[in-house]
Amino acid sequence: MITLLRAADRRATPWKNGVGITWEIAAFPAGAGMDDFAWRLSIAEVVTETAFSVFPNVDRILAVIEGELALTVEGAPQPVRLNASVSPYAFAGDANVRGDPVAGPVRDLNLMVRRGHRASMARLNVETPLSIGFNETAIVVAMDNREIAVGDERFTLAPLDALLIQAAGAVRAPIQINAAGFIVMVQETDV
Numbered sequence: 001m002i003t004l005l006r007a008a009d010r011r012a013t014p015w016k017n018g019v020g021i022t023w024e025i026a027a028f029p030a031g032a033g034m035d036d037f038a039w040r041l042s043i044a045e046v047v048t049e050t051a052f053s054v055f056p057n058v059d060r061i062l063a064v065i066e067g068e069l070a071l072t073v074e075g076a077p078q079p080v081r082l083n084a085s086v087s088p089y090a091f092a093g094d095a096n097v098r099g100d101p102v103a104g105p106v107r108d109l110n111l112m113v114r115r116g117h118r119a120s121m122a123r124l125n126v127e128t129p130l131s132i133g134f135n136e137t138a139i140v141v142a143m144d145n146r147e148i149a150v151g152d153e154r155f156t157l158a159p160l161d162a163l164l165i166q167a168a169g170a171v172r173a174p175i176q177i178n179a180a181g182f183i184v185m186v187q188e189t190d191v
Contacts, residue, residue: 002150007160010043016053021045022110025162026139028186039113039186041139043160046108049100058093058112061121063182065143067106072098082108088121088182109141111184118187138165139184146181 010023016034027040034040034053046069062071068083074096081102082089091097093112113119124140140148142157149155155163 001166002153002155003164004155004157005162005164007158007162015044016055017051019050020047025141026164028137037112037114039111039117039119039137041109041111041141041162041184044108044110046099046101046106049098052097052099054096055093055112057115059090059115059119060093060113061088061090061111061119061184063088063109063121063123065107065109065182067104068102069106069108070100070102072100087123109182111186113186119185121182121184124181124183135187137186139163139186140165141182141184143181 005025007023010025012021012023014020015022022042022044025041025043027037029038032038032040034055043065046067062082064082064084064086066084068081070079070081071089071091072079073091076091079100080089088109088111099106109121111119111121140157140163142159142161144159146157147154148157148163150163150165157163
């Protein structure tokens, strides 16, 4: 199943802790809230130094898409500097985390996954072929105008639009991606 998720259709909602704003791209199961998702992908805005929401039994992956963020994670030896050229950063959702924008507001792509699922996030900068396997979900988030081919189907995405691709238990035709963006993969696992 393939679903085109337009950025223009998203609505802003407060963070779980109420100190920031987020725009949900997709979540599973559909309609899940902050306490009952299996996974959730969103864009968030960090405008001032602030504590991130705490999510017990959740792992997070964060990538900055605009601006620069100093991220202080409980237990890490020093803050991590994230910007649009740095690889996505993984950390425990139950850790105390503070984000400090370095020079103005920051927008980030935030993947949260309950433990018991495997997930990854990677930047796409070149033409990338991809296959979706058994019980996998892929979300492609565009950073610019792009065309994505899934088998014989073609989709045109604007900046921050996303394509949700669920394999539904079968290996799909290869996906051809030909512009900058992100690919997120989530796979349910047995715990």
